[in-house]
Amino acid sequence: MPEAAVGGDDRGRLGRWAEDLAAAYLESRGYRVLARNLRTPEGELDIVARKGEVLALVEVRARRGGAVGSAAESIGPRKRQRLLRAAAAYLQEADPTLQPRLDVLLVELSPRGRLLRLEHIEGAVEG
Template identity: 45%
Template sequence: MISSRKAQGDHAEAVAARYLQSKGVRILERNVYNRGGEIDLVGQDDEMLVFFEVRFRKRGGLTDGAESIGWRKQQKLLRAVSFYLHRNGLWDRPCRIDVVAIAPGTTHQYQIRWIRNAIQADL
C-alpha cells in the first residue's frame, strides 16, 4: 500500500512539474527533505522562488486536493520552507508557496488547478 501511494505521489509530482514547465516555471529541485519536512517541488517563476505542494485526489473523493491541506500541514510546509531558505542563504529572495491540485479529468486525463500564494506567511 505504501509503495503504491509513494508511486502515485511521484507520478502526480511529475505531472505537476510538466504542467508548471509548460507555464514557464523552471523546476529547480524535487522532493526536498530537511528538518522542517518535505517540499514537493521548488521552482522559479520569473524572479520569484516558488515552493510547490502537490496534491492528488482520486475520482469521487470527498475533498479537493487543495482543501485537504489543513493547518498542521501548512505549519509543516512553512517550517520546511524556512529551513530551506536558511540553509541556502536565501532569506532576502522573494518567494511564495503554491499548491498544485490534481484530479482525474473528464475531458482531459487530469484536471490541474494551480493556486498561487496558497499558503501565506511572513518568511
C-alpha cells in the same frame, strides 16, 4: 487528457505521477524546476521552481475520484504548518534576492485515473 499510470489505491505511485505532471506543467509555464522532493529538517518540499525573481515552493496534492474531499481540502492546519516550517528552513539557505511564494498545485483524477483538473494556486499558503 492523460491517464494516470496507477491502479488500485497505490498512493505512492499516484503521488509520484502527480509530481511528474506538476513539474512538466510548471516547466511548460516558464518555470525552471530547481529541486524535487527536497528534504529539510522541518519537512519535505515537493517542488522548488524559479520563474524570474519568484522562487515557488510547490506542494502537489493529488486526489482520485471517490476520495473524501478535494485536493485543496486535504491541506489542513497541521500540513499547512509543516509546509511553512519546511519553507522557512529552505529559505535560510536560498538566494535572499528572490521573492519566495508557497504554491499548491492540485491534480484531480476520475476514479479510472483520467485527469479532470490541474490547477496551480499561487500563494495558496501564507504564514
